[in-house]
Amino acid sequence: GENVEQHPSTLSVQEGDSAVIKCTYSDSASNYFPWYKQELGKGPQLIIDIRSNVGEKKDQRIAVTLNKTAKHFSLHITETQPEDSAVYFCAAPRSNDYKLSFGAGTTVTVRA
């Protein structure tokens, strides 16, 4: 938590290809890492999360991986579709009070 860096800031992929977004965090005691998807005119939607006791979690076409040693986690979207176009945010909490710190966001555009 506290400092969360997210890369890239923009990502353009061809429909059907994969998209990968990476985040790093600074608080080594952080133990919960959510990913949010925000579509135009809407609030962020929790799409997947991972806790520190696992290294990977999948939900259909999306997956998240966590490397606690390196303090980074990634979102993977496979077989991208036009409806995957949105802004994606990663987040990590401070260990003492669970306040979420968010990455700056990645604008994903899926080209048809």
Added chain:
Amino acid sequence: KAGVTQTPRYLIKTRGQQVTLSCSPISGHRSVSWYQQTPGQGLQFLFEYFSETQRNKGNFPGRFSGRQFSNSRSEMNVSTLELGDSALYLCASRLRTDEQYFGPGTRLTVT
């Protein structure tokens, strides 16, 4: 189960005025957090309330305040509005210590 609701969805105010935004959390959620979202600064934490008590506060001036009622509904108030307060204000609720769910936001425009 209904999601987080926020009212109003859109608001236009003039500099110097004050505004009150409302948030109703998911039923059973006792924690409500408020965020300001702008293109330049991203998602910035304003404050969090739990059981009517402010538990956390971000780095915003005292013009930004909030409160929570016994039914967990929350309001935030911004006094003496400035042009820079134009933003999407998001409310989020959570049940436990982690999973946080956002509402659709209130788009505030200050002219």
